[in-house]
Amino acid sequence: MEQLETMEYYILQTQDILNAVYKDKEQTDKLAQVYVDENYKNIKIVASGSSGNGALCAKYIMEKYLRVDVTIISPYTFAYYPRLSEDDFVFVISQSGYSKNALDALDVLKKLNRKTIALTGDLNSDIKNHADVVIGYVDEEKEGFVTKGVTTLALFLMKLTFAILKKQGKEVDTAWFDDYCESFASIQKENFVREEAFLEKFRKNLLSMEHMYAAGCGPAEGVAKEAALKIGETVKIVSCGYELEEYIHGPNLQLSPKHNVFIIDAQDETSNRSYQIFRASRAVSDRVYYITDKEYEDDHVLTLLNPCADTVALTYLQVFQLFAYRISKELGTIKKHPLYEEFKKIVNSKTITYED
DSSP, X not given: OOOOOOHHHHHHHHHHHHHHHHHOTTTTHHHHHHHHHTTOOSEEEEOXXXXXXXXXXXXXXXXXXXXXXXXXXXXXXXXXXXXXXXXXXXXXXXXXXXXXXXXXXXXXXXXXXXXXXXXXXXXXXXXXXXXXXXXXXXOOOOSSSOSHHHHHXXXXXXXXXXXXXXXXXXXXXXXXXXXXXXXXXXXXXXXXXXXXXXXXXXXXXXXXXXXXXXXXXXGGHHHHHHHHHHHHHHHOSEEEXXXXXXXXXXXXXXXXXXXXXXXXXXXXXXXXXXXXXXXHHHTTOSOEEEEESSOOSOTTEEEOOOOOGGGHHHHHHHHHHHHHHHHHHHHTOOSOOTTHHHHHHHOOSBOTTOOO
């Protein structure tokens, strides 16, 4: 019997595919060579939605090791307000390869006489007609609420970082990264068990969510924003993702016992602050949870295996992908409101050749 390609199918597939992607040493060479040959410095990643969040998950490790500024800008904003320096390395990401805003951004780059580089999950999509260089970072993901593509993109960008350094002749210790990627599948399988147990423990709370906040900083900020996007897309509730401290500068004023809040530990010098904010939020609502690699005597803390702080995003994305799928499946909220078809008649984010 053929397996249905649901969100959970791809979540489980991520465990093995990441290891395969990591082992493909040539995958990032082409892009790294362009960066070195053109003597680029700062990096501008043009991406939105889950692709933008995946890039945000990798941003801080890229900046840490390359020692350059990495900016993530939405394609629509870039298309209408492009700001570039000669030494800016720019590439556009669209996992589907059919996103109108991404194609428009590539067309603007072409008008500016810049090399057009695209990353995608479908090399045969419309994006191939808009870019000089097209690179695939993940195989096709037929489920619209993408999961493995986000995690794989973050890994791709981390790999790109080290590929650039290697081509620049700079020595960097990547043994920790190699060890982590080699053991990723086993780490995620153990975490999957812990996540399922946590989901069952708080099933009533999670099945009755009406508002959801997620907050994290550094490598955890991208996780928070992808968490909000996934829950909003699937469970169909108001969900917001914030940078950790930004969350307590206004959004927290709405807190009540009805609010659901996920605070994500970045596993660095910000950990004490994130735990403090978790405790403060917990004083208001019993629907507040902390995602970390540390052990606490609090059943609202989900402790996961994650041996490397720099790779926090690769580990913690799965939590929210799984929760989004399981909760929306049980509630039956995956299906869009019937009036959404009226919305699509007026405006659509994909080209006409895209099959929904």
